[in-house]
Every structure is written in structure tokens, then in C-alpha cells.
Amino acid sequence: MNFLAHAYLSFNKPGILSGNMINDYVKGKKKFDYPLVIQKGMSLHREIDTFTDQHKMTVRAKQFFRPQYRLYAGAFVDVLYDHFLANDTREFSTEEALNSFCQLTYTSLQADVDLLPLKFQQVLPHMQLHNWLYNYRFKEGIEKSFIGLSRRAAYLSESAIAFAIFNEQYEELQNCYNEFFPELKQFAAETLNKLNNT
Template sequence: MNYLAHAYLSFGHPDILAGNMMSDFIKGNKKNNFPILIQQGIRLHRLIDQYTDEHPATLAAKQLFKPQVGLYAGSFMDVVYDYFLANDEQVFAAEQQLAHFSETVYTVLQQYESVFPEKFTPAFQHMRTHNWLLHYRNKQGIERTFEGLVHRAQYLQPPIALLPVLENNKAFFQEAYQQFFPDVIQFASKQLAILLNEL
């Protein structure tokens, strides 16, 4: 999952949110350098990613990206899921609710700046300055995110026009989101309960 979904699937728990959002910048056992609750957030992030990658809806939907981006298709599906989450009226009834949620996430994360992994610091600054979480709601924001992924990918050569893949297959991706997201909410909630009970 991408940033918005990981934030949402932290279920309002500050330490879990911090670990969940920083996880991609923390390799292997370096998670053990963090306070235990942040460690559990890192673990939750990794469990969610594995579940997402293996879910039948994701496996089917990412085939639409594979002709252009190959093994990176899963990363682009993560962004697609964030787009549909940002526009899910059952979660964020209007843009105002998403804007409030986004600002709350930034405010909470700011409190953990002293423990940010080095490379997460500039990422967070860009995230907040350009309000990534809110802008997943519109196609311009998704297009910029796609472009950023292509630019950072070691084996992709920009430019690659990927927004048309979303636009031309929107109904298919919407169905994938509707199949997947209730499942991942249930999964993440259960896993978080297990992780917290381990403490």
C-alpha cells in the first residue's frame, strides 16, 4: 500500500503510524533500533504489504501495468489504491474530511522527527509541503506520484505515460479496490491487535 492507506490502517495510533509510515526507509533488523511500539508499526507495514501483494484483486489488477513497468507494477497499484481510498465517500465523505485527516497525520508524524530515518526526513518534508495525502484525491496528484515512481525506479526510463492506464481501466481498478480494501482493513485490524498483545 501507499502512504494514505498505511496512514489509514494505523487506526489512529500515533506510534503505529510513525512506524507504518517510516517502514520503507528502514531495512531489515534496523527496526530494532526504534522504540517497541514503533517497531510494531514497522512490522504492521510489512504485513500489510505482503497481504496486498498476494491478494487476488491486486494480482489481477497489476497485470494492466506490467506491459509498461514490469515488476514495478505492484508499486503503481499501491498508488491506484490510494486514489480510490482518497475518493471513497464511505471513508472520507468530502475533501474536507481527507484534508483534516492528512493534516492530523502530518502533525502526529512531526512529533517523531527526532527518530526519522535519514532518508525519510526529506520525504516527509515533501509530503507535507505538497500535501501528498490530500492530492491522491485528484488525477494530477496521482500523475505526479506515478512520475516520481518512474524517476526513482532503477530499471525504468522516463517518460512513461501511466495515467492513461488508470483512466482507461477505471471501472476495473474500482472493482479491485472494492474487493480488496474491506479485506485489508479486517486483516490489518486483526494483525495490529496481535502485535499490541505481544507487548
């Protein structure tokens, strides 16, 4: 999953949110440098990613991208899942509800900013200024995210084909999300409950 989903599946728990959002910026034993609640957020992130990667609907969604992008297929699927979440009226009843959630997320992360890894501290102002979380709602936002992914990845030279696949297979990918996300949300809630009881 990508930034919006990890934020949403932190269930409005500030320290959990920070850990969930920074996990990809923290390597190995560095995790233990953070307060326990942030460590739990990182653990939740990893459990979410494992569940997502192994889910049958994610496996199906990846098949559309794998011939062209091989191991990067999952990264593109993670981003497009955020698009479908941002447009999911079961989770965000209105655009205003989505934007309000996004603003609360930025505010919460800013409150912990001194604890966050330097690279994430550098990313956060751009995320907030350009309202990345909200803009996953739009296809243009997904296109920009795909371009950013191709720039950061060592073995990707373009993302235009991925964006074309996203548009061509939109309904099928939407169906994958629709079946997958309620199960992920339940799994994440149960996982967080277990982490909070340890």
C-alpha cells in the same frame, strides 16, 4: 499500499503510524533501533504489504500494467489504490474529512520527527507542504506520483503509459479496489490487535 493507506491503516495510533510510514526507509536489523511501538508499526506495514500483494484483486489489477512494466506493476497499483481510498466516501465522508485526517497525520509524524530516519525527515516537509496525502484524491496527484516513481526506480524510464492505463482502465481498477480494501482494513485491524497483545 502507498503512504495514504499505510497512514489510514494505522488507526490513529501515533507510534504505529510512524513505524508504518517509515518502514521502507529502514533496512534489516536497523528496525530494532526504534522504540517497540514503532517496531510494531513496521511489522504492521510488512503484513499489509504481504496481504496486498497476494490478494486476488491486486493480482488482477497488476495485469493491466505487467506487459509494459513487469515487476514494477505492483508499485503503480499501490499508488492508484491511494487514489481510490482518498475518494472512498465509506472511509472519508467528505473532502474536509480527508484533509483533516491528512493534517493530523503530518502533525503526528512531526511529533516523532527526531526518531525518524534521515531520508524520511527530508521527505516529510515536502509531503506536508504539498499535501501529498490529500492530493492522491486527484488524477493530477497520481500522475505526479507515477512520475516520481519512475525517477526513483532503477529500471523505469517513463510513467506516461502507466498513467494512460490508469485512465483507460479506471472503472476496472476501481472495482479491484472496492472488493479488496474492506478485506485489507479488516486484516490490518486484526493484525494490529495481535501485535498489541504481544
